[in-house]
Amino acid sequence: MFMxxxxxxxxxxARGSFCPGPMMELIKxxxxxxxxxxxxxxxxxxxxxxxxxxxxxxxxxxxxxxxNEDGYDRYIVKKLH
Amino acid sequence: MQRIVIxxxxxxxxNVANKIAMKGKRKDIxxxxxxxxxxxxxxxxxxxxxxxxxxxxxxxxxxxxxxKKGVQHIPAVATKIDKKNKSIDLSNGETxxxxxxxxxxxxxxxxxxxxxxxKDNIHHFYLTKATEELQVALKNFNGGTIVISPSTVPYKCxxxxxxxxxxxxxxxxKRKIRDKSTIKFLYPLLRPYPEARVAEKVKELYDKRGIxxxxxxxxxxxxxxxxxxxxxxxxxxxxxxxxxxxPHEGHKVIIEAGLGDRExxxxxxxxxxxxxxxxxMYAIGDGxxxxxxxxxxxxxxxxxxxxKNILLEIEGKEPTAKYNGFTICFVVTSPRRSMLxxxxxxxxxxxxxxxxxxxxxFFKKAFKIAYFKALLKGYL
Numbered sequence: 001m002f003m004x005x006x007x008x009x010x011x012x013x014a015r016g017s018f019c020p021g022p023m024m025e026l027i028k029x030x031x032x033x034x035x036x037x038x039x040x041x042x043x044x045x046x047x048x049x050x051x052x053x054x055x056x057x058x059x060x061x062x063x064x065x066x067x068n069e070d071g072y073d074r075y076i077v078k079k080l081h
Numbered sequence: 082m083q084r085i086v087i088x089x090x091x092x093x094x095x096n097v098a099n100k101i102a103m104k105g106k107r108k109d110i111x112x113x114x115x116x117x118x119x120x121x122x123x124x125x126x127x128x129x130x131x132x133x134x135x136x137x138x139x140x141x142x143x144x145x146x147x148x149k150k151g152v153q154h155i156p157a158v159a160t161k162i163d164k165k166n167k168s169i170d171l172s173n174g175e176t177x178x179x180x181x182x183x184x185x186x187x188x189x190x191x192x193x194x195x196x197x198x199x200k201d202n203i204h205h206f207y208l209t210k211a212t213e214e215l216q217v218a219l220k221n222f223n224g225g226t227i228v229i230s231p232s233t234v235p236y237k238c239x240x241x242x243x244x245x246x247x248x249x250x251x252x253x254x255k256r257k258i259r260d261k262s263t264i265k266f267l268y269p270l271l272r273p274y275p276e277a278r279v280a281e282k283v284k285e286l287y288d289k290r291g292i293x294x295x296x297x298x299x300x301x302x303x304x305x306x307x308x309x310x311x312x313x314x315x316x317x318x319x320x321x322x323x324x325x326x327x328p329h330e331g332h333k334v335i336i337e338a339g340l341g342d343r344e345x346x347x348x349x350x351x352x353x354x355x356x357x358x359x360x361x362m363y364a365i366g367d368g369x370x371x372x373x374x375x376x377x378x379x380x381x382x383x384x385x386x387x388x389k390n391i392l393l394e395i396e397g398k399e400p401t402a403k404y405n406g407f408t409i410c411f412v413v414t415s416p417r418r419s420m421l422x423x424x425x426x427x428x429x430x431x432x433x434x435x436x437x438x439x440x441x442x443f444f445k446k447a448f449k450i451a452y453f454k455a456l457l458k459g460y461l
Contacts, residue, residue: 017372020275024234027269027299027313051271058297059314 006064006076009037015072019047023055026077030061033079038064044072083110083395086169086179088159088334090116092124092457093366093380094185095147099459100388102149109395112152113177115159115169119144121457122209123449125377128241128413131206131215132252140449147457159186162338164359181361181391184340184347188237188329188367188375195232195327197303203323206245207237211327218322219252224261225321227253228310232300233328234269237367237375242266242326243273243283244413249324250290251415264291265318267298267310279412279422286414300325329375331368346370351426352403354387361394363387371406372426378408381456411448 010029014022022043029039041052049066052075056063064076085101087094098114105112126140144154155177161170168178190207197203204215227249229242246266253259266273266287272280273287273294287294299313303325309317310325331345340356342348348357349369356362365387367375383404390400406426411419 018275020234020270021372024269031313047277054271055297055314 006038006040008040008076009033011040011042013042014048015042015044017043017045019045019051021045022048023051026052026075027055030059030077030079035079035081037079039077039079041075041077042069042072043075049073082108083180084113084178085110085181085183085391086113086115086177087183087185088115088162088169089185089187089366089368090114090118090121090144090154091185091187091366092121092377092452093187093384094183095121095144095457096380096384096459097183097185097365097387098152099147099149099457100384101391102151103459104388105151105392105395107151110151113179114144114148114152114154115157115171116144116154117156117158117172119156121147123452124207125238126449127206127209127212128238128244128248129416130212131219131245132248134216137209142453142457147453149459159334162334162340164338164340164362181394182363183387183391184335184356184362184364184368185366186332186335186347186368189332189345191328191330195303195325197305198325198327202308202321203303203305203325205325205327206241207327215324219249222258222262222322224258226263226265226319227322227324228265228267228318228320229324230267230298230300230310231269231326235375236326236329238410239374239376240274240410240412242268242324245324246292247286247290247414248416250292259291263293265293265295265320267295267300267312267318269297269299271296274412276422279420282420283412283414329367335368342370351406353390353400354383354404355390355400363391373406373408373424374410376408376410377452377456378410382407384459 012025012029014025026041053063061080062078064078067074087098098112120141123140158172159169160172168176170176204218206212206215229246253262273283274280297314301313302311309319311317331341335341336345340347347364347369349364354363356364366380373379386402386404389402393400409423413419
């Protein structure tokens with residue numbers, strides 16, 4: 001699936017920020033989003049690759065896709081509850 | 082004559098005012114510092130003050146004793162910033178104009194958002210009155226579960242709640258009630274500090290001292306009836322004494338002037354420290370949105386950039402001074418020991434004194450002397 005196929009409610013650009021910046025930005029966005037909405041998180045921090053999927057799993061949301069873009073990662077997250 | 086007005090007389094505001102007074106030509110500039118309080122408090126001491134009752138004056142200083150000649154202090158609150166007319170309304174009814182403005186307003190402790198702080202069992206150590214109440218609560222604590230948690234990020238001095246856990250462990254041992262007590266440290270991340278190697282060391286020390294670490298706990302609410310703190314992730318933790326770091330946000334005067342982001346922090350160029358999209362306006366300290374920790378060390382290392390850029394602009398030159406994000410941080414692990422970290426925009430926290438040395442503990446305490454004698458006065 002291409003990025004353009006997702007209907008993104010909130011996009012968080014956390015590039016240039018080290019851990020825990022990207023994850024905390026995602027958590028803030030999750031708090032704002034409605035249940036069922038998709039979020040997109042952009043991060044170039046390597047630590048985030050471990051932390052964000054682990055947090056999504058713990059918080060029982062869904063990591064729909066992790067896309068490796070040019071020089072950064074794009075996390076597509078769905079708020080489940 | 083160019084008038085430089087600084088809103089906020091915490092460490093950042095005082096430091097910038099003094100640095101400009103020392104470096105600027107007195108005939109060319111006037112410096113006004115707007116700050117309602119007549120004293121400056123050495124805020125890092127609140128952490129230690131939670132456990133003793135030293136008089137407040139041991140870690141406060143009157144502003145008149147630290148402000149350089151050439152800095153005029155107006156003891157009032159800035160109630161409105163008029164960007165168009167370059168003026169500021171004050172709580173004493175005056176309106177003053179400015180040529181250059183420095184926003185050093187700090188972070189506001191939004192205690193009302195928690196709405197549960199009380200004299201019984203929910204406390205924090207980020208304000209004078211709150212810390213005094215915590216002193217009493219700790220004295221009255223005779224065993225049970227102490228839970229420590231941030232409410233949101235960012236908050237001032239990232240290691241402070243981690244340090245509190247170490248110090249409360251020592252305090253309970255001294256009172257011989259540690260065996261009747263449980264200490265739990267809740268944190269939003271997978272580990273007890275953002276940087277993995279530091280987190281590993283903290284975890285090792287926590288395990289050694291029997292401090293329980295709860296990962297991925299993002300504070301959501303409190304169930305006061307059942308003494309439980311609840312996370313966004315759905316965990317519920319029971320407490321007898323809850324230490325909850327208050328939410329931080331920008332001040333009303335910043336938000337109402339349209340100078341804040343979603344949380345009221347001032348969007349600030351991370352290098353020049355100019356307020357984004359505003360000429361002749363700078364921001365420093367805890368009230369900015371800089372991607373560094375909210376701490377006095379950041380203020381200390383960034384103040385020369387603000388002072389230099391304003392003086393360059395006054396001379397008709399480009400404000401070319403840049404702050405590289407460098408700062409340091411002590412992590413207290415006992416009343417006598419600390420770890421020292423340093424970091425900048427270019428690299429995440431690097432361990433420097435991860436050996437938990439006595440000497441760093443000494444530095445952290447001795448720092449109070451350096452703060453009042455040199456840093457506030459703009460000497461270093």
